[in-house]
Amino acid sequence: MSRAETPRRGSRTSRAGIRDVAAAAGVSITTVSDALNGKGRLPDATRRHVREVADRLGYRPSAAARTLRTGKSGLIGLTVTTYGDEPFTFTEFAYFAEMARAATSAALARGYALVILPATSRHDVWSNVALDGTVVIDPSDHDPVVSELVRQGLPVVSDGRPAGSLPVTAWVDNDHEAAVLGILDHLAAAGARRIGLLTGTSTDTYTNLSTTAYLNWCERVGQDPVYEAYPAHDPCAGAVAADRLLARPDRPDAVYGLFDPNGTDLLAAARRYGLRVPDDLLLVCCSESSVYANTEPPITTLSLKPRRIGTAVVQLLIDAIEGVESDQPVEQVIPTELIVRTSSQRRQARPIVSPPRSPGQG
Amino acid sequence: MSRAETPRRGSRTSRAGIRDVAAAAGVSITTVSDALNGKGRLPDATRRHVREVADRLGYRPSAAARTLRTGKSGLIGLTVTTYGDEPFTFTEFAYFAEMARAATSAALARGYALVILPATSRHDVWSNVALDGTVVIDPSDHDPVVSELVRQGLPVVSDGRPAGSLPVTAWVDNDHEAAVLGILDHLAAAGARRIGLLTGTSTDTYTNLSTTAYLNWCERVGQDPVYEAYPAHDPCAGAVAADRLLARPDRPDAVYGLFDPNGTDLLAAARRYGLRVPDDLLLVCCSESSVYANTEPPITTLSLKPRRIGTAVVQLLIDAIEGVESDQPVEQVIPTELIVRTSSQRRQARPIVSPPRSPGQG
DNA sequence: CGCTGTGTTGCGAGCGCTCCCGTCCCTCTC
DNA sequence: GAGAGGGACGGGAGCGCTCGCAACACAGCG
Numbered sequence: 141m142s143r144a145e146t147p148r149r150g151s152r153t154s155r156a157g158i159r160d161v162a163a164a165a166g167v168s169i170t171t172v173s174d175a176l177n178g179k180g181r182l183p184d185a186t187r188r189h190v191r192e193v194a195d196r197l198g199y200r201p202s203a204a205a206r207t208l209r210t211g212k213s214g215l216i217g218l219t220v221t222t223y224g225d226e227p228f229t230f231t232e233f234a235y236f237a238e239m240a241r242a243a244t245s246a247a248l249a250r251g252y253a254l255v256i257l258p259a260t261s262r263h264d265v266w267s268n269v270a271l272d273g274t275v276v277i278d279p280s281d282h283d284p285v286v287s288e289l290v291r292q293g294l295p296v297v298s299d300g301r302p303a304g305s306l307p308v309t310a311w312v313d314n315d316h317e318a319a320v321l322g323i324l325d326h327l328a329a330a331g332a333r334r335i336g337l338l339t340g341t342s343t344d345t346y347t348n349l350s351t352t353a354y355l356n357w358c359e360r361v362g363q364d365p366v367y368e369a370y371p372a373h374d375p376c377a378g379a380v381a382a383d384r385l386l387a388r389p390d391r392p393d394a395v396y397g398l399f400d401p402n403g404t405d406l407l408a409a410a411r412r413y414g415l416r417v418p419d420d421l422l423l424v425c426c427s428e429s430s431v432y433a434n435t436e437p438p439i440t441t442l443s444l445k446p447r448r449i450g451t452a453v454v455q456l457l458i459d460a461i462e463g464v465e466s467d468q469p470v471e472q473v474i475p476t477e478l479i480v481r482t483s484s485q486r487r488q489a490r491p492i493v494s495p496p497r498s499p500g501q502g
Numbered sequence: 503m504s505r506a507e508t509p510r511r512g513s514r515t516s517r518a519g520i521r522d523v524a525a526a527a528g529v530s531i532t533t534v535s536d537a538l539n540g541k542g543r544l545p546d547a548t549r550r551h552v553r554e555v556a557d558r559l560g561y562r563p564s565a566a567a568r569t570l571r572t573g574k575s576g577l578i579g580l581t582v583t584t585y586g587d588e589p590f591t592f593t594e595f596a597y598f599a600e601m602a603r604a605a606t607s608a609a610l611a612r613g614y615a616l617v618i619l620p621a622t623s624r625h626d627v628w629s630n631v632a633l634d635g636t637v638v639i640d641p642s643d644h645d646p647v648v649s650e651l652v653r654q655g656l657p658v659v660s661d662g663r664p665a666g667s668l669p670v671t672a673w674v675d676n677d678h679e680a681a682v683l684g685i686l687d688h689l690a691a692a693g694a695r696r697i698g699l700l701t702g703t704s705t706d707t708y709t710n711l712s713t714t715a716y717l718n719w720c721e722r723v724g725q726d727p728v729y730e731a732y733p734a735h736d737p738c739a740g741a742v743a744a745d746r747l748l749a750r751p752d753r754p755d756a757v758y759g760l761f762d763p764n765g766t767d768l769l770a771a772a773r774r775y776g777l778r779v780p781d782d783l784l785l786v787c788c789s790e791s792s793v794y795a796n797t798e799p800p801i802t803t804l805s806l807k808p809r810r811i812g813t814a815v816v817q818l819l820i821d822a823i824e825g826v827e828s829d830q831p832v833e834q835v836i837p838t839e840l841i842v843r844t845s846s847q848r849r850q851a852r853p854i855v856s857p858p859r860s861p862g863q864g
Numbered sequence: 865c866g867c868t869g870t871g872t873t874g875c876g877a878g879c880g881c882t883c884c885c886g887t888c889c890c891t892c893t894c
Numbered sequence: 895g896a897g898a899g900g901g902a903c904g905g906g907a908g909c910g911c912t913c914g915c916a917a918c919a920c921a922g923c924g
Contacts, residue, residue, distance in 0.1 A: 155654060157910060158910065158911065159910080167873075168873065168874045169874080170874055170875080170876095170913080174873090180872085180913095181871070181872075183871085186872085198653070201911075202570070202632070202909085202910050204632045204910075205879090206910080207566040207879095207911095208564070208569075209911050209913085210911085211566075213565075213566065214630045214631065218618075237598075240618075244620075248620060253617050253618065253627060253630070254617065255616065255618075256618065265613065267562045268568075268613065269576065269577060270566045291560070292562065375792060401792065401793070404793050404797065408796040433766075434741070434766035434770040435797065436773065519879095519881085529903075531880095532882085532904055532905080533902085535881070541883085542883095542902085542903085543900095544902070545901085548902080564879085564880050566880075567880035567882085567909090568880080569881095570881075571880080572881085572883095572909085
C-alpha cells in the first residue's frame with residue numbers, strides 16, 4: 141500500500157501493461173494473468189470482465205517477459221546450409237521455398253513462428269534470439285551449428301538424413317535410392333539403353349545417395365555409368381554440364397538430372413545437338429517447378445514432396461519441444477512422386493508396346 | 503551475504519547464466535555484462551578474462567532477458583498477404599523468394615533476424631513474438647495487421663506502395679507504370695500492332711497500376727485494349743486465361759503477362775494455336791525465373807529486382823528502428839530491368855530495319 | 865462457536881539480464 | 895600530507911510476466 145498506487149514513472153507513455161489492466165479492472169495482476177490465459181479457477185464473470193478491460197486498453201502481453209518467465213518463446217529456427225558465397229540458396233530451387241512455406245503454415249497452426257537463420261553465422265545472431273528448437277535443412281557433415289544447438293539442449297530436426305553422426309532429435313527425408321532406381325527403371329522401360337546422370341559435386345547426402353544409387357543400378361544392369369557433375373549452386377554451370385553430357389562420345393539416350401534447373405538445361409542442350417525429346421533423348425529431372433508441365437515437350441519430374449516434408453519436420457520438432465523426449469531419433473521417410481510427362485515416354489508407344497530391350501530384370 | 507553464496511536451486515542443471523560466469527571469474531555480474539558487451543570502462547585484462555571464462559563455461563546470454571530489459575529483440579516480422587485459402591503464396595512466384603532472401607541477408611548483416619508471419623492471423627501469434635518492426639509485402643487496403651502494428655508504435659515498411667492511407671513508416675516499390683509503358687513501347691518498336699495483356703483479377707496495387715498504365719497507353723496510341731484477367735493465385739487459371747486471350751477474334755500479335763508463370767502459359771497457348779514466337783506473336787512476361795533464358799524461344803522478361811527491394815526495405819526498417827524517427831514516410835523507387843530475349847524481337851529485324859508502323863510517337 | 869471444505873483472489877519471488885549510480889582505492893598535484 | 899580526480903568495479907532496482915502457495919470469505923457440520 142505504500143507506493144503501489146502511484147502509476148509508475150512515465151506511466152502514460154508506451155503500451156498498457158498487465159499492471160494497468162489489473163488496476164483498471166480492480167483485480168490483482170495474478171487474476172489478470174489467469175483470466176487471460178485461461179488458468180486458475182475464476183468465475184466466468186471475472187474472466188470476461190478482465191478480458192474486456194484488457195482489450196479496451198489495447199493490452200498486449202509482452203512476449204519477452206512471457207518468454208523469460210516460461211522459458212518458451214514459440215520461435216523455431218529455420219536453417220539452410222550455405223552454398224558458395226551466397227548466404228543460402230533458399231530459393232534457387234522451388235523446393236526450399238515450398239518446404240519453408242509448408243513448415244511456416246504447420247508451425248503457425250500450432251502457435252509457433254519461424255525465424256530464418258543461416259547455418260553459418262556468428263554466434264551473436266543465434267544467441268540473440270530465443271529459440272525453442274530448430275529445423276535444419278540439409279545439414280552438412282558435423283555441422284557446428286547443430287552440435288552447438290544440441291549441446292544447449294535444444295531439439296533439432298533435420299530435413300534430409302544427417303550425415304556422419306550428427307545428433308539430431310529427429311529427421312525426415314525421402315528414400316532417394318528408391319526414387320532414383322524407380323526413375324531408371326522407368327526410363328529403361330521406356331526404351332532407354334544408356335541412361336546418363338547429371339549430378340552435383342557437393343557432398344551432401346542427397347547428391348551422395350542419388351549418385352550411389354545410380355552407380356549401383358548401372359552395375360546391376362551392366363551399363364557403363366555416364367554422368368557429369370557440376371557445382372549445383374552455380375546456375376550457369378548446369379547448362380555447361382548438360383552440354384558436356386550430350387557432347388560425349390558415349391552420349392546417353394536418356395538423362396536424369398538431379399537438380400531443378402536441369403530440365404531446361406538439358407532441353408536446351410538437346411536442341412543444340414539436334415536431338416528430339418523424347419524421340420532421341422528421354423528426360424527426367426528432379427523439380428518442384430510447374431514450368432515443366434508447359435515446356436516443349438513437357439518434362440517428367442520427380443517431386444520430393446517438400447510440403448509433406450516441411451509439415452512433418454515441424455510436427456516432429458514441436459512434438460519434441462512440447463512432448464515427451466523420445467530417447468532415440470525419430471526418422472520419417474516421405475515417398476517421392478514421379479510425375480510422368482511426354483519427355484520420358486517414347487512417342488505414344490504404339491508401334492512397340494513392350495520396351496525394346498529391358499535390361500536385366502531384378 | 504545471507505544466502506547469496508548458495509548456488510541457487512538446481513544449480514548444475516541447464517545452461518550457465520551470467521551469475522555463474524561472474525562467480526567463476528571472481529567478478530560481479532555487472533562486470534561480466536560490461537565485459538561481454540564492450541561497455542563500461544574495464545581494463546582489457548579483465549575483459550579478456552571474463553570473456554575467456556564465459557566461453558569456457560559455454561555461456562550464452564539469454565535473449566529473452568536481454569529483450570525484456572532493453573526492449574529490443576532484434577527480430578523483424580516478414581509478412582505476406584494471403585491469397586485465396588493458402589496461408590500465403592510466398593513461393594508461387596520466384597519474386598517473393600528472392601525478395602525474402604535478400605531481406606534476410608540484409609537483416610542478418612545488421613544483426614537482425616526475420617520472422618515469417620502471415621498477414622491474416624489471430625492476434626495471439628503476433629503478440630507471442632517480440633518484434634522490433636515489420637516488413638509487409640504487398641499490404642492490402644486498410645490492412646488490419648498494419649494498423650495494429652502502427653498503433654503499437656512499431657515501424658512498418660512495405661514492399662509495394664501502400665493502398666489507401668495505410669500509415670506505413672516507409673515503402674519501397676517499382677515504378678510499375680513506367681515499366682509497363684516501357685514494355686509496350688518495346689513491343690511496338692518490335693513491330694507489334696495489337697498488344698494484349700494478361701492481368702489479374704485481384705485489386706492489389708501492382709495489378710491496378712499495371713493495368714491502368716496499359717489502358718492509358720492503349721488510349722494514347724489509339725489501340726483497343728485486349729486483355730484477359732484471372733485470379734493470379736490460381737496456378738491453373740493462368741493457362742486458361744492465356745488460351746482465352748489467344749482465342750479471341752481480335753487476337754493480339756504481342757502479349758505482356760503480368761505474372762511469373764504467364765511466359766510458359768502463353769508459349770503453350772501459342773503452340774496450341776500454331777502461332778510461332780516471335781514471328782506471329784511477341785511475348786514478354788514479368789518474372790524473376792531464370793527458366794525463361796532457356797525456353798524455346800527464350801522469353802523476354804521484366805525483372806522487378808526483388809533483391810534490391812528486399813535489401814532496401816530492410817535497410818529502411820532498421821534505420822527507423824535504430825535511428826531518428828523521420829516524420830514523413832520515406833519512399834523509395836527501384837528501377838525495373840527489361841531482359842530482352844528472342845520472344846520480343848522480330849527475327850533478326852534485318853529485312854525491315856525500322857518497325858513497320860510506330861504508333862503515335864510521344 | 866470453532867473447524868473443515870470449497871471457491872476466489874492476491875502476495876511475492878523470481879526468470880536473466882542491463883544500467884544508473886555509488887563506492888572504493890590509487891595516483892597525482894600543490 | 896590532504897584534497898581532488900579518475901579508473902575499476904559492484905549494488906540493486908527493475909523489465910513484465912507466471913505460478914506456487916497463502917489468504918480470505920463463506921457455507922455447512924458437529
